[in-house]
Amino acid sequence: MTGVTHNILEVDKLITSFETDRGLLRAVDQxxxxxxxxxxVGIVGESGCGKSVTAMSIVRLLPQPAGKILGGRVMFKGRDLVHASDAEIRRIRGGEIGVIFQEPMxxxxxxxxxxxxxxxxxxIHRKITKKDAWDAATEMLKLVRIPxxxxxxxxxxxxxxxxxxxxIVIALALACRPSLVxxxxxxxxxxxxxxxxxxxxxxxxxxxxxMSIILITHDLGVIAETCDEVVVMYGGRVVERAGAEELFAHPLHAYTRGLLHSIPTLEKPPKSILSTIPGMVASLADHVHGCRFCQRMGRSxxxxxxxxxxxxxxxxxxxETCPECYQP
Ligand SMILES: Nc1ncnc2c1ncn2[C@@H]1O[C@H](COP(=O)(O)OP(=O)(O)O)[C@@H](O)[C@H]1O
Ligand SMILES: [Mg+2]
Known part of the structure; x- marks a missing residue:
């Protein structure tokens, strides 16, 4: 036993943009x-922070033709998915990587x-007979505890x-025993x-x-119950990333602290995130060079x-070590 953990996925400085009437919108910014x-691994942040676009970029399911990956790498088991052929990505998606989206319908x-x-x-993925596929599907429904x-x-x-x-959607995603969901x-x-x-x-x-899981949610309560590591996104960027226990015990970025204050507890009635973090989620259309959270807080x-x-x-x-938002 060496205790070395391998990373099944490494996302590195990924940039994804949308062509819009108002110009290029950078939904995922490095x-x-x-x-x-x-x-x-949980990815958390308010709505519009770029969580779904990050997920869609990894498996190259971006809305076409508006969405484009403009930079960075997505290394999955040593292969760069950004530059994989369409045939290879189709084989990986649904095979080695299973995808579950919000709306089952x-x-x-x-x-x-x-x-x-x-x-x-x-x-599709395992060239087997109709009968065998039917039996495998029934087994799969059993596995996801469908009576x-x-x-x-x-x-x-x-x-x-x-x-x-x-x-059922989970059964579809797991059918081919993916190593990442x-x-x-x-x-x-x-x-x-x-x-x-x-x-x-x-x-x-x-x-x-x-298997490994990337779980995307706007709910830090869900993260606390399920995740080993947490990635906090704001304005298309990762503002903080740590092991779950560490993040909850020592949040270092003002945005993470704001999110933590908005978790409802039994003693405290639920509050909306917006009631604890003032301002609105940044519009990604106007490209910001500085700190996006400072911009939200109205700091010049x-x-x-x-x-x-x-x-x-x-x-x-x-x-992200912004002098105002990074609070050690
Ligand atoms: N098809 C699209 N065309 C243009 N902009 C989009 C499209 N899909 C998402 N966006 C923009 O990308 C940003 C990030 O969206 P998204 O990843 O869906 O946020 P989240 O999942 O964190 O709620 C948002 O500003 C959204 O408006
Ligand atoms: Mg989303």
Whole structure:
């Protein structure tokens, strides 16, 4: 035993832009983070911070033709996905990397039975017979704890509840035993008890299948319960990154502290993030050279200064070192 952890994914200075009527919008602005093998990395930040665009960039599912990766690397098991061929990325997506999005209905085809949709993933990625694919799909529904899977195979998506549909989407994402799963707000559309069941299911499948997970959420409570490491995004950038315990115990960036103050507890009624962090999420259209969070707080230094550095201030703990927002 050497105790060395390998990173299954390394995102390095990723830049993704959208061509819009108002000019080039930089939705992901030099984002860097890593995903260690077998671990869950949470990406957190308010809506519009660039979390989904980061996820879509990794698997090259950006809306076309507006979305483009303009720089950086996405190293997955030693291969750069930014420059992989379309054929290779299609093989990796759904095969070695499973993707789960927020709204289960958008991942399912309303006119096909559940069984056919799950079996199809096996047919595409593993050239097996129809019968074997059907059996594998039934097994998969069992794995995601769907009661009476043989019967559910004959249902159409609209027959199922939101929670059951999200289990099907998880089954689709995990069918080929991916080594990395990217889950973008997988429980946001579900009510709280179902949300807990789905997160619990994902954690159990992760230990059974030994996969790594990127879990995207705007909810630090979800992060606290599920993640080993946390990446905090603001304005298309990573402002802080650390092990989960470390981040909750010693948040160093003003934005992270603001997010932490907005977590509801039993003693404290829920507050919206906007009530604790004043101002609005930055518009990504106007490119800012300085610190984006200073800009939000109305500090002129946010515009005049150079972009703050991103430094490892203690082992594994990275923070954007803006003189105003970095508070050791
Ligand atoms: N198809 C698109 N065209 C133009 N801009 C987009 C598109 N999709 C996302 N964006 C912009 O990219 C930014 C980041 O969005 P997103 O990654 O979806 O945020 P999050 O997932 O953190 O809520 C937002 O400013 C959003 O308006
Ligand atoms: Mg999103």
């Amino acid at each position: 984002v860097s983070f890593v995903v260690p093998e077998g671990k869950t 958008s991942a399912l085809n309303p006119v096909h039975r559940i069984g056919r949709q799950v079996a199809e993933v096996f047919r 009476a899977p043989e019967m559910r195979m004959m249902d159409y998506p609209h027959h199922l509840s939101g929670g059951m549909r999200q289990r 990217i889950a973008d707000e997988p429980t946001t559309a579900l009510d709280v008890t179902v949300q807990a069941q789905i997160l619990d299911l994902m954690a159990r499948l992760q230990s059974e299948m030994k 230094s946010g515009i005049t200064r150079d972009r703050p550095g991103f430094a490892e201030v203690s082992p594994g703990h990275w923070v």
